[in-house]
Amino acid sequence: MTLIAEQAAQNGVSTAAADASKERLRLWLKLLKATRLVEADLRERMRSQFITTLPRFDVMAALRRAPEGLRMSELSSALKVSNGNVTGIVDRLVSEELIVRTPVHNDRRAMIVRLTAKGCEEFDALAAAHESWVDGLFGGVGRDEARELGRALDRIAAEAAAHMEATREGRVNQDD
Amino acid sequence: MTLIAEQAAQNGVSTAAADASKERLRLWLKLLKATRLVEADLRERMRSQFITTLPRFDVMAALRRAPEGLRMSELSSALKVSNGNVTGIVDRLVSEELIVRTPVHNDRRAMIVRLTAKGCEEFDALAAAHESWVDGLFGGVGRDEARELGRALDRIAAEAAAHMEATREGRVNQDD
């Protein structure tokens, strides 16, 4: 916000820039609210109907698409979560025999993680239920509307990813 | 998914219903991805520039709008998080003298939580930065587009809230 706009806002006078900024803030709050509500609903259904959690589901979904398995580092970058996080979730899934860790031949540092037959079965049941839950929750969104929404979300995601990338690479910016 | 649609899907034959379902699932994944990226970016900026976190910001924002303060239960229902969660966050904010807990006269069970002067100051600086960060991230979304996006998000949020409410009240449904 510019100095002039800020002073205007402090005086209760609105400017086009300040209005647009408030509107974007409201949009972000709506986005956050909708996402949290959907997540809470899905979490509750996973918990009560399948005795599992969304993070476990995410890990299993990534592995389902990789029949040969994934390295721990591939898994954490696919899910965009920290390495240590994946370690914990994988530990628990291994202890329930839903996935297996196998060492990599050429590289004794690395581990490959793969779904077991039991893990595949459980995931497929979970995934079918999950799709139907989402279908119900998003039923009120029309096809054209969904496409437009998707494009806007892609732009927002790209902007956030670009900013984080730039920050991580040490770029310095006056308003960071 | 109906039995026929499921068989069709298993045969690799697509149906209108199955297509729509997959499209809604993709929309949900995009929504989740965009929200998580924005949250990660905001979290990182809060952490590195203000040494604080989003949950703390949320608590302070709720209190900023309530000069008389809020009860712990009002706070947790405003933020839609569990009671125990708020207890922990408030404990930490109190230890930094950003908020204060005061007993309620008529009711020795209850506590009122309020921002201190220091808390107000810190929040206002934080909130200004937060608004400008969001403004930057959402700059690519046009005004009309934002309005339409907002309406769709409201519908999705309402659907999720309604389902959770119905579940909590013990309604039984075949596909829950």
Added chain:
DNA sequence: CCGAGATATTTCAAGCTTAAAATTTTTACG
């Protein structure tokens, strides 16, 4: 007044999440 049930909050156990430090192994250069 008293006790049962309701209400407000905290505590607890378990799991998720991150950033940073530690560990182990590999790679590549001198």
Added chain:
DNA sequence: CGTAAAAATTTTAAGCTTGAAATATCTCGG
């Protein structure tokens, strides 16, 4: 070959989150 830097993973400390159990207090009918 030897070793320093890089890479893969795990560990750790701190905080967030939930649901459920525990505490403390209040309300209200008898």
